Amino acid sequence: MSAEKELNYRAGLTAALDAGFAVLQAGGSSVDAVMRSVMVLEDNPLFNAGRGSVFTLDGQNELDAAIMNGSTLEAGAVCGVTHVRNPIELARTVMEHSEYVMLSGAGAEEFALSRGLALVPRSYFHTPERWQQLERIRSGDAGLSALTISHVGTVGAVARDGNGRLAAATSTGGMTGKRYNRIGDSPIIGAGTYADDRSCAVSATGHGEVFIRAAVAHDICSRMRFGGRTLRQAVREVVLEELPALHGEGGTIAIDWHGEIEMEFNSEGMFRGSRRAGEEARTAIYRP
Numbered sequence: 001m002s003a004e005k006e007l008n009y010r011a012g013l014t015a016a017l018d019a020g021f022a023v024l025q026a027g028g029s030s031v032d033a034v035m036r037s038v039m040v041l042e043d044n045p046l047f048n049a050g051r052g053s054v055f056t057l058d059g060q061n062e063l064d065a066a067i068m069n070g071s072t073l074e075a076g077a078v079c080g081v082t083h084v085r086n087p088i089e090l091a092r093t094v095m096e097h098s099e100y101v102m103l104s105g106a107g108a109e110e111f112a113l114s115r116g117l118a119l120v121p122r123s124y125f126h127t128p129e130r131w132q133q134l135e136r137i138r139s140g141d142a143g144l145s146a147l148t149i150s151h152v153g154t155v156g157a158v159a160r161d162g163n164g165r166l167a168a169a170t171s172t173g174g175m176t177g178k179r180y181n182r183i184g185d186s187p188i189i190g191a192g193t194y195a196d197d198r199s200c201a202v203s204a205t206g207h208g209e210v211f212i213r214a215a216v217a218h219d220i221c222s223r224m225r226f227g228g229r230t231l232r233q234a235v236r237e238v239v240l241e242e243l244p245a246l247h248g249e250g251g252t253i254a255i256d257w258h259g260e261i262e263m264e265f266n267s268e269g270m271f272r273g274s275r276r277a278g279e280e281a282r283t284a285i286y287r288p
Contacts, residue, residue: 053173206250
């Protein structure tokens with residue numbers, strides 16, 4: 001990518017980190033922090049979530065999101081929504097104000113209206129760059145695969161607050177050219193999103209079908225809780241061994257109850273960043 005575009009991506013990551021960190025500094029919970037960070041990314045058209053979401057093959061935007069509270073194991077998720085500006089906000093509303101974990105499509109949007117969340121027209125999500133990507137898919141561009149980095153993506157956040165509580169949040173527009181109301185791993189608790197104060201909080205990005213089959217986020221937590229692994233060991237085993245064995249490309253961000261952070265991937269790069277108390281935000285795209 002151009003140097004200017006890289007700077008814009010890093011600025012977007014930093015803005016999200018700063019927003020979540022401000023919540024924690026003010027004494028907010030980890031759930032508050034991850035939701036705020038993800039909302040900033042959903043509002044940034046550079047990222048494949050919210051306003052920057054990719055298009056389905058028939059030219060629509062279908063959005064998925066999930067959030068999980070590691071101290072209570074409560075979780076909320078939405079999938080296939082088409083009029084919700086910030087799907088992560090609706091996912092949290094499902095978690096806190098319904099008896100369900102996951103709502104989809106029109107039902108999710110009906111619930112959003114019942115809770116006072118404003119909906120937006122579909123045109124809100126339309127960005128020229130994403131439309132051009134869809135046109136390349138439709139034209140049968142032989143240089144593209146289902147995992148072309150510019151045509152997929154997810155935003156996510158994990159956090160530990162001042163009380164040691166963990167949370168994870170994930171949001172995505174899915175894969176460019178997806179069909180049949182396809183749902184990936186992002187809104188599936190245990191696949192793309194999981195948090196448990198007894199181990200860690202994880203948000204994943206990559207080839208969703210494989211992440212679902214491998215139950216990636218829960219597997220990392222379980223290796224720590226039941227297998228005695230450190231966060232680094234658990235993350236590297238899953239991302240660098242289990243996923244490649246299934247031909248799965250992608251990565252995860254994770255934080256444990258000690259505040260240790262791991263951001264690992266088996267792809268060419270992964271947009272990522274972190275911020276700790278007393279430090280400035282750090283961002284990266286490729287390997288050092």
